[in-house]
Amino acid sequence: MPNKTAKTAAKATVSKATASKVAPKPPINKIAPKPVAKAPVVANKPAAKPVAAAPRIEEPKKVLTQRQGFKTNEFVVYPAHGVGQILAIEEQEIAGAKLELFVINFMKDKMTLRVPTAKVANVGMRKLSEPALVKKALETLKGRARVKRTMWSRRAQEYEAKINSGDIVAIAEVVRDLYRSESQPEQSYSERQLYEAALDRLSREIAVVQHVTETEAVKEVEGQLAKSPRRGAKAETEVEADGEADLDADADGDDAAVADEAA
Known part of the structure; x- marks a missing residue:
């Protein structure tokens, strides 16, 4: 009996020693990573409506009634076509430059001619004869x-x-x-x-x-x-x-x- 008790005690001693060897080491304290901030979730919102541009206020066109001694509704003689009537004096923008034109109607020929006001002398346009x-x-x-x-x-x-x-x-x-x-x-x-x-x-x-x-x-x-x-x-x-x-x-x-x- 004493031998059994001694063997049991010896086994217990060996078990404790083994247990002390196998026991896991305490965990090493590591620096925990900082949590990554997540982008806030934005709810889908309807796109904003474009703001309508304010309507452009055009300047009233200047009504021309007389240029180079000629006036609207007057009959004139254009050498290449004969007698015609000035219907209007208008402004047109050509190649970025404004140009004044006589709008002349030749009723019998069913033709309308536009003549630059600055060139009436060159083309020989004249008033009716006295x-x-x-x-x-x-x-x-x-x-x-x-x-x-x-x-x-x-x-x-x-x-x-x-x-x-x-x-x-x-x-x-x-x-x-x-x-x-x-x-x-x-x-x-x-x-x-x-x-x-x-x-x-x-x-x-x-x-x-x-x-x-x-x-x-x-x-x-x-x-x-x-x-x-x-x-x-x-x-x-x-x-x-x-x-x-x-x-x-x-x-x-x-x-x-x-x-x-x-x-």
Whole structure:
């Protein structure tokens, strides 16, 4: 019995020693990491509505009624197109620069033209002729036709230049020189075209100046032409120093027709 007790006590001693060896070491104190702050959760909110821009207040356009001595509703003569009426004077922005323009309407041609106000002198735009100048043009129609002894092609260019000059007396000269009565030979096609263009320009201006219809103005022009020296009669040609001649109708008609064919 004493041996058993001693063995038991020895086992208990060995168990304690083993237990002391196997016992875990106390944990080492570590610095705990700082907690990472989480971003606050923002609830989805509806996007803010854009603020409407305040309406831009445009400055009222300046109404122009007169420039370079011309005013709205006035009839003028534009050399390349004849008599027209100024409907308005407006401003336009072109390539960042403001430009003033005359808006001219040519009713008979159904055309509207815009002309820079600063260039009216360059293009030859003018006011209507005074009554005294219109009277002079009508008196010109009663004179004898004066035709240069040159080829028709050259004369045609001179007639065109007179028509597009805007000079009412020069236009009357073209009408006088190209007019043919019923007793005279018919005009060539090119002569007829130039005559009608000159007659149209002349009668339009006379109509506006005298406040009559264009038909009445044409009758007045033809009445003045009828008062010119007798056409168709054989007459001697009087050559003047400047190379011009007063030609009777037959000679002039034949010469013009031949020259026209040659051109």
